[in-house]
Amino acid sequence: MLFEPIIINGMQLKNRVVRSATYEAMATEDGKITDKIIKFYTRLAKGGVGLIITGHAYIQKNGIADSFQLGAYSDEHVMGLKKLTTAIHEQNTMVALQISHAGRQTVPEAIGGQTPMGPSSIEADSVFNVSPREMTVEEILKSIDAFVKAAERSKKAGFDAVQLHAAHGYLMAQFLSSHTNRRSDEWGGTPEKRMRFIIETYKKVRQAVGKIYPVLIKLSVDEGIENGITLSEAINISQTLSQLGIDAIEISGGTIADTVFMVCRGDIPIDILTSEEDLSEAEKLSEQLYSIKDNVMFKEAYWLQHAEKIKAVIKDTPLILVGGMKYPQTMERVLESKKADLISLSRALIREPNLPNEMEKGRKNPVKCSFCNRCLFETGSGSLRCYNLG
Numbered sequence: 554m555l556f557e558p559i560i561i562n563g564m565q566l567k568n569r570v571v572r573s574a575t576y577e578a579m580a581t582e583d584g585k586i587t588d589k590i591i592k593f594y595t596r597l598a599k600g601g602v603g604l605i606i607t608g609h610a611y612i613q614k615n616g617i618a619d620s621f622q623l624g625a626y627s628d629e630h631v632m633g634l635k636k637l638t639t640a641i642h643e644q645n646t647m648v649a650l651q652i653s654h655a656g657r658q659t660v661p662e663a664i665g666g667q668t669p670m671g672p673s674s675i676e677a678d679s680v681f682n683v684s685p686r687e688m689t690v691e692e693i694l695k696s697i698d699a700f701v702k703a704a705e706r707s708k709k710a711g712f713d714a715v716q717l718h719a720a721h722g723y724l725m726a727q728f729l730s731s732h733t734n735r736r737s738d739e740w741g742g743t744p745e746k747r748m749r750f751i752i753e754t755y756k757k758v759r760q761a762v763g764k765i766y767p768v769l770i771k772l773s774v775d776e777g778i779e780n781g782i783t784l785s786e787a788i789n790i791s792q793t794l795s796q797l798g799i800d801a802i803e804i805s806g807g808t809i810a811d812t813v814f815m816v817c818r819g820d821i822p823i824d825i826l827t828s829e830e831d832l833s834e835a836e837k838l839s840e841q842l843y844s845i846k847d848n849v850m851f852k853e854a855y856w857l858q859h860a861e862k863i864k865a866v867i868k869d870t871p872l873i874l875v876g877g878m879k880y881p882q883t884m885e886r887v888l889e890s891k892k893a894d895l896i897s898l899s900r901a902l903i904r905e906p907n908l909p910n911e912m913e914k915g916r917k918n919p920v921k922c923s924f925c926n927r928c929l930f931e932t933g934s935g936s937l938r939c940y941n942l943g
């Protein structure tokens with residue numbers, strides 16, 4: 554089934570293999586497209602994947618998460634993005650733009666010295682080390698409008714779809730999660746009010762791009778922290794989004810600030826994570842990391858049980874499953890079981906961009922990626938590539 558075509562609201566995919574959004578660190582300092590990024594995606598498209606979802610593109614300057622991240626916050630980005638879609642289409646591959654706002658998951662140095670904003674002012678986490686300030690209602694409306702404008706730019710630049718990033722603890726997920734959303738106004742306080750930011754954004758994006766343009770979402774279905782998003786909340790919002798006409802839901806989980814190894818189950822590269830600390834800090838940190846190692850160990854298709862529950866309520870809305878796909882046979886079996894409609898890969902395609910072509914020819918061997926997670930932590934200081942080709 555992996556190589557059976559599928560149509561998602563007019564977008565014709567040649568197969569069901571999706572490249573899950575993966576930050577490239579190849580844009581200019583202000584988020585514009587470079588030749589390097591075009592070359593990178595041309596190679597990936599040649600590898601046979603049906604749909605490429607770009608790395609997250611920030612929709613407002615204060616929503617940047619990473620250096621050399623793609624931007625979609627200004628009309629000035631459209632021309633470069635158009636070059637990118639043209640290059641990918643020349644390889645007979647479809648492409649979606651993932652749009653995102655970091656919310657609290659950034660640092661003042663990245664946003665002109667300001668304090669990062671979020672739904673509520675909460676205690677600092679140990680990754681970003683900063684307590685965010687609470688957004689005003691005016692700022693909430695401005696961010697929603699920025700998502701809408703970025704979606705319009707996506708369409709203008711020739712992307713075949715747009716994906717809202719509501720996973721991994723970024724701004725949309727921050728509104729959904731009662732860990733980060735402690736408001737008591739119209740934007741928080743009850744499950745319905747915490748859903749409001751995502752629902753309003755989706756409705757306004759839909760209005761702007763029209764009925765016949767695929768709008769996808771990547772949604773966290775479990776954050777693994779106290780008061781974080783739970784499966785039952787995710788089921789609730791998935792059902793609502795499906796009823797409102799979302800075109801596909803990709804499920805994932807974890808947050809960058811608190812539970813990054815839920816996003817990317819696998820090894821913890823303790824040497825890299827402790828390399829910049831002084832000796833006593835490094836010792837403390839490595840002790841902490843060793844203590845969680847067993848809980849985040851690699852598991853194949855680690856969101857599959859969640860997928861089954863979500864699929865049961867979204868029915869005909871396609872579900873895209875990401876996370877730990879290792880054996881081609883497993884990918885086939887997941888599709889045959891009807892728990893998911895498309896299979897999404899990030900790390901496996903960093904290691905082997907040509908994997909889809911090989912699987913189409915009948916490859917049975919597991920992916921070569923060892924899920925060592927070096928790329929997860931090295932990409933910010935280099936560019937996206939496999940750091941463990943041995």
Ligand SMILES: Cc1cc2nc3c(=O)[nH]c(=O)nc-3n(C[C@H](O)[C@H](O)[C@H](O)COP(=O)(O)O)c2cc1C
Nearest residue numbers: 573574575576608609875876877898899900928929
């Ligand atoms: C280097 C790197 C960058 C990533 N960047 C993004 C991103 O921009 N947006 C996103 O939604 N997920 C991002 N992810 C998460 C992946 O899309 C995916 O959800 C996760 O890696 C699990 O899939 P896998 O087991 O196939 O790698 C990134 C992962 C890695 C390793």
Ligand code: SF4
Nearest residue numbers: 922925926928939940
């Ligand atoms: S560095 Fe390479 S082997 Fe390690 S997780 Fe990333 S892609 Fe896989």
